[in-house]
Amino acid sequence: MTLVDLTIPSTRTDRLDGLPVAIVGAGPIGLAAAAHLAERGIPFEVSEAGDTIADSINRWGHTRLFSPWRHLVDPAARRLLEASGWQHPREDGLPTGAELVEEYLRPLAALPQIAPHLVTGAEVTAISRDGADRTRTSGREATPFVLRIAGRDGVRDVRARAVIDASGTYRTPNSLASSGLDPLGADDVRDLVTHALPDVLGRDRGRFAGKHTIVVGAGHSAANTLLKLAELADTVPGTTATWVIRNSSAIRVSSSAEDELPARASIGGRVDSLVTQGRIRLVDRFETVRLRRDDDRVTLIGQRAGALEELTADVIVNATGFRPDLGMLREIRLDLDDIVEAPRRLAPLIDPNVHSCGTVQPHGFAELAHPEQNFFIAGMKSYGRAPTFLLATGYEQVRSIVAHLAGDVAAASNVELVLPATGVCSSSLTDTAASASSCCGPASPSSCA
Structure with missing residues (x-):
């Protein structure tokens, strides 16, 4: 590893004088x-x-x-x-x-x-x-x-x-695929995949109202979107959500009870409650490998429990960081x-x-x-x-x-x-x-x- 002099700023020379x-x-x-x-x-x-x-x-x-x-x-x-x-x-x-x-x-x-x-x-x-x-x-x-x-x-x-x-x-969002590469078929469904934190209750409401959404990711951006989708479902019938994570639990969200930021601490319990009530379907240990267009819908294909599993939705939210x-x-x-x-x-x-x-x-x-x-x-x-x-x-x-x-x-x-x-x-x-x-x-x- 190249060592860097951390104590003395670089010497000013004529070429650097006056530059911002x-x-x-x-x-x-x-x-x-x-x-x-x-x-x-x-x-x-x-x-x-x-x-x-x-x-x-x-x-x-x-x-x-x-x-x-x-x-x-x-x-x-x-x-x-x-x-x-x-x-x-x-x-x-x-x-x-x-x-x-x-x-x-x-x-x-x-x-x-x-x-x-x-x-x-x-x-x-x-x-x-x-x-x-x-x-x-x-x-x-x-x-x-x-x-x-x-x-x-x-x-x-x-x-x-x-x-x-x-x-x-x-x-520069992370990929939906667990490999870090774009999933196979990603180019065919880009119009059916959104960036993290869409405005579910406002500007983007029409894209989610009465639709099934898959939210991929185990962090707070995923949790935020899931809470908004649940709120939208209270007023628009047919609005449903599936939460996909690649591990056994979303530890960062679900284990935040001792968080010193109360607003962040509350989010885990609220999402967990929605999962328990069946208002959000949680699919864990899901390793995404491929995306497929099915007419105007998108199918997420991944490895789960040693077998391929398919999840189909109207839209996918990429909240993978x-x-x-x-x-x-x-x-x-x-x-x-x-x-x-x-x-x-x-x-x-x-x-x-x-x-x-x-x-x-x-x-x-x-x-x-x-x-x-x-x-x-x-x-x-x-x-x-x-x-x-x-x-x-x-x-x-x-x-x-x-x-x-x-x-x-x-x-x-x-x-x-x-x-x-x-x-x-x-x-x-x-x-x-x-x-x-x-x-x-x-x-x-x-x-x-």
Whole structure:
């Protein structure tokens, strides 16, 4: 493994002087990074692929978060906002994703310290060093980064002195198949498979009302959708749901009684009750291998108890979690864990095979560093395929990273993080349960806050 100097920021050279720090993604973590850079007077540019800030959150904005407002606002962002007259929402309130955007992220992005340096509709498709692919070592640390950005006016290259990739994972869901590959037949039924957290009671109601839905996944995003389907069934006859998981139980959802976030703690009991009442059919130990179109319906085919089993529905919800998009980083020298796809020093703290608590050890720039000096992955993407990311974690990550980039060694190294526990810890899980908690990949957007 290549060692990285974690104590001394890279030496500034003429090629780096005056260049901004590039932030990829204008979600909560990217905007928090911008706030910290603004406070320290460090130039930055934010590129957001979506047409609006926090584009991914807007897609599941109907969903209520588990964390109260006191865990959702970055300290530097709060200082900048309050100086402009903004008032913090009620500390114990539980916002929806849309409310998080409207009441916090949009005002933050509109601040004069941030707005001129933020571009939407600007997708970063690749990152490298200017004139140096990943094989070239000589002078690498003194060479600017180059980001290829596809925007409304075409494709351009932008140079930066450092990069914080806070692009998230919502755009890259895990596969329905247990192998991690797309199931055979997936291309034939893409119109009958939806992304996680559809708006069952609102925008997408017509797709689910009076229909049979299969929800695949053992995490909180699956549980959220099942609860909404049960609510829809109360008013629309013929609305039914089948819950498919690949292990014997959904331990992360069902074992959350001791969760310190009450809204998250309650979800397991509510879903379990619906299963017990027969309002939701639970199919466990199901390993998906193939999808098949049957006229206007879709059939899920999998291995169960040593035999093939078929489940047919009108629509399938893929709630199997998310994974990082690493294709854009092909020319960057990364040090990622082979299993979790998180930075190697962070991975042991969050690997669901050995650790599944919401509370992780404090970590900052040192755990997030790569052989590519002054390149960092932060936020949900830093967790790779591991679950239960919380916004407060990302806020502390970018605070430490920005302090490091500013040369403030003491502040960068003094990492403090207190998170609400999930009540599900590896010390109390069997091997089977631990693997169950990891089967659906990273946390759903509803549990990442």
